[in-house]
Amino acid sequence: MPIPLVNSIASWFLKKRFHQIELFLKYPNEVQNELLLDLITIAKDTEFGKKYDFDSIKSYQTFADRIPISCYEDYQNVIERSRLGEHNIFWPSPIKWFAKSSGTTNAKSKFIPVSYESLEDCHYAASKDLLCMYLNNNEDSQLFTGKSLRLGGSKELYKENGTVFGDLSAILIDNMPFWAEFSSTPSSKVSLMSDWEHKMQAIVDETINENVTSLAGVPSWMLVLLNNVLDTTGKKSITDVWPNLEVYFHGGVSFVPYIDQYQAILPKKDFRYYEIYNASEGFFAIQDQNNSNELLLMLDYGIFYEFIPMDTYGTPEEKVIPLSEVEKDKNYAVVITTNAGLWRYKIGDTIRFTSLKPYRVKVSGRTKHHINVFGEELIIENAEDALKDVCRQTASEIVEYTAAPIFMNGHEKGSHEWLIEFKTPPKDLNRFGELFDCALKSLNSDYEAKRFNNITLNMPKINIAREHLFYDWLKQHNKLGGQHKVPRLSNNREYMDELLKLNF
DSSP: OOHHHHHHHHHHHHHHHHHHHHHHHHSHHHHHHHHHHHHHHHTTTSHHHHHTTGGGOOSHHHHHHHSOOBOHHHHHHHHHHHHTTOOSSSSSSOOOEEEEEOOTTOSSOEEEEEOHHHIIIIIIHHHHHHHHHHHHHOTTOOGGGSEEEEOOOSOOOEEETTEEEEOHHHHHHHTSOHHHHHTEESOHHHHTOSOHHHHHHHHHHHHTTSOEEEEEEOHHHHHHHHHHHHHHHOOSSHHHHOTTOOEEEEOSSOSGGGHHHHHHHOOOTTOEEEEEEEETTEEEEEOOSTTOOOEEEOOOSSEEEEEEETTTTTSTTOOOEEGGGOOBTOEEEEEEEETTSOOSEEEEEEEEEEEETTEEEEEEEESSSEEOSSSOOEEHHHHHHHHHHHHHHHTOEEEEEEEEEEOOBTTBOBEEEEEEEEEEOOSOHHHHHHHHHHHHHHHOHHHHHHHGGGSSBOOOEEEEOOTTHHHHHHHHTTOOSTTOOOOOBOSSSHHHHHHHHHOO
């Protein structure tokens, strides 16, 4: 298809879609409330709908009073029934697909329902919106002159009892319209390979001679792929391999620890980075402006949002609020109700709002991935901003890291232990530790208070991880590739002790 025609079609879709986006930008709370009532009406005759008498729910307040907050463990039994082929349990349309979650906090796999509605009206709709926003902001884009290199999950799709499960990315690739195959690389056959290490080289071999104009995937694994591309081709920069490459669409983990490494191998001045916020449970937010670190919360994808202020999370005073009551710069746990039948479901992520008109967010961490053993409330966002700052001061680069508490022992005060794999280590690890401690103090007043005169916390202890330690740990746990991630912060020492044993 000629490029001007493609751009004309994209422009038409863009104008049509922007009218809908303007509606939720102007009337966000009305759109969300209408969406909630639609979901309730659609599901009123399901087993779940009858249990909670959806037919009589006419307002958000009744919904909030009647339906309990849930997590995966609450859904596990009904999801298993659904996987065995039962219908109309929590959503009226048959659930054919289940996204197998990587589950960094739990070795047990989670199977998240993906309905036809969530596939089309959420995940695929978001992909189109992402392209629309990018093209609207970059009118001279030549995105459609080449192909998008997508880096999906490493699991095959397994058929079981008439239902299918696998990585979300595998489900999306498997259900893509036929024409999308022509604009993407590698082929679906290679994308869905299960052996990550063989798949990586297969992707390199299949893509290095393509005209790649965009990248899409999780930053940690995409970086591994790009370094393999450089090793295979002998080139110094990725733009020497793909001169027309113009944008990287990324999500899944924070981009902060990887920015400098990407800029080193992608030195193109006008290269764009676009962040997305999606998960197995749904597609939530999109970067809608060039050179921004804020994501526009998408309010019409069949997802109704609620939030739990993290200062009450897990306490008897825990409260749940709708979008209309959120405040800027507060940390919230995300609760969703979706067009795949998840009702008031805690996804385990935390966000904070950077803007209320429109609603823009930043992902701040995970409800289980923080350290709060001593009242320090250290979250992933604090850690990554501090590490980025200190790496720049010390000319060092980080590949991966994790942290855990060192518990108080007798009269010995507690502290935090960090295990960091460096690509370029600092010349003076003690200075790195001192700068890092200062950076955390400047970012987190609770941490600063606990560190004051070593009143509760001693200086952080920093260990250097051997090369490929985290890769080997993930491989040992069969978690290579795709959406699998190294757990960053933990309130216990389970991951840390296991990694330290491997660190020789």
